[in-house]
Amino acid sequence: MSSIDTVNAQILELLQSDGRMTNAKxxxxxxxSETPCWRRLKKLEETGIIEGYQAHLxxxxxxxxxxxxxxxxxxxxxxxxxxEFQRIVEVTxxxxxxxxxxxEDDFLLIVVARDLDDYSAFVDSTLRRLPGVTRIRSxxxxxxxxxxxxxxxxxxxxxxxxxx
Numbered sequence: 380m381s382s383i384d385t386v387n388a389q390i391l392e393l394l395q396s397d398g399r400m401t402n403a404k405x406x407x408x409x410x411x412s413e414t415p416c417w418r419r420l421k422k423l424e425e426t427g428i429i430e431g432y433q434a435h436l437x438x439x440x441x442x443x444x445x446x447x448x449x450x451x452x453x454x455x456x457x458x459x460x461x462x463e464f465q466r467i468v469e470v471t472x473x474x475x476x477x478x479x480x481x482x483e484d485d486f487l488l489i490v491v492a493r494d495l496d497d498y499s500a501f502v503d504s505t506l507r508r509l510p511g512v513t514r515i516r517s518x519x520x521x522x523x524x525x526x527x528x529x530x531x532x533x534x535x536x537x538x539x540x541x542x543x
Contacts, residue, residue, distance in 0.1 A: 383428075383532065386411075390419060391428070391532040398432040435528070443491040445498050446520040450484035455511030463510045473501055484516070 383391070386409060393400060393408055400408075406416035423429045438446070453464070468477045468488070476489040492498035498517075506515050 387419060387423060387428075388532045390416070390423065391530075394429070394432075395529040395532070398434075438491055442493050444494055445492040446523065447488075447490045447492070447498060448518045448520070449488040449490050449506065450514075450516040450518075451486040451488065451506070451509070451512055452483070452514040453485045453509075453511040454513045456485075460510040467505070467509060471505060473505070484514070 389409055390405065393405055402413055402417050402420065405420070406413045409416060420429075438444075453460070455461075465477075468474050473490050473492060474488050475491060478487045479485065480487050490498070490501065492501055498519075502515060502517070506512065
C-alpha cells in the first residue's frame with residue numbers, strides 16, 4: 380500500500396462524495412491552485428488508487444426490491460471448475476459481489492432481484508448450475524441500514540478516531 384498524505388486523503392474523500400466534482404471545485408475545496416491539484420489527481424489515477432468513476436444508482440427505484448446474501452459451498456475446487464465459476468459470476472449482472480471466504484462455506488455473494496419469485500428463478504437458473512455447488516444458503520435483507528461503497532481514507536499523518 381502506498382502512503383497517502385493528508386491532501387490526497389482529502390481529494391479521495393471529496394471525490395467519493397461527488398465523483399463529478401470538477402478539478403476547479405476540488406482545488407477550491409483544498410485551497411490550492413488547479414495545476415497541482417490536477418497533478419495529484421492524475422497520480423492517484425495512474426497508481427490505481429482511483430480505479431474509475433461511476434454513478435451510484437438506487438436499486439429500489441430500478442425495481443430491484445430484493446437483496447440476498449448467499450453462501451455457497453462447493454465440492455469442486457480444481458482450477459477449471461474455479462475458472463468457470465468465476466467466469467459465470469463475473470458476467471451475471473444480478474451478482475453484485477462475490478467473495479471467496481473462510482469458514483463453513485466457500486463463497487459469499489450479494490445478489491439483487493426484482494422480487495422473491497425473480498430471486499427463486501435466479502437460484503434455479505443460475506446458482507444451482509454453478510460448477511460444483513453443493514449447498515446454497517440465502518439470507519434476505521429485511522432492512523438496509525447502511526449501504527456505502529465509500530472507503531475510509533486517512534492520510535499517513537492522521538490518527539484513526541472512533542465515532543463512538
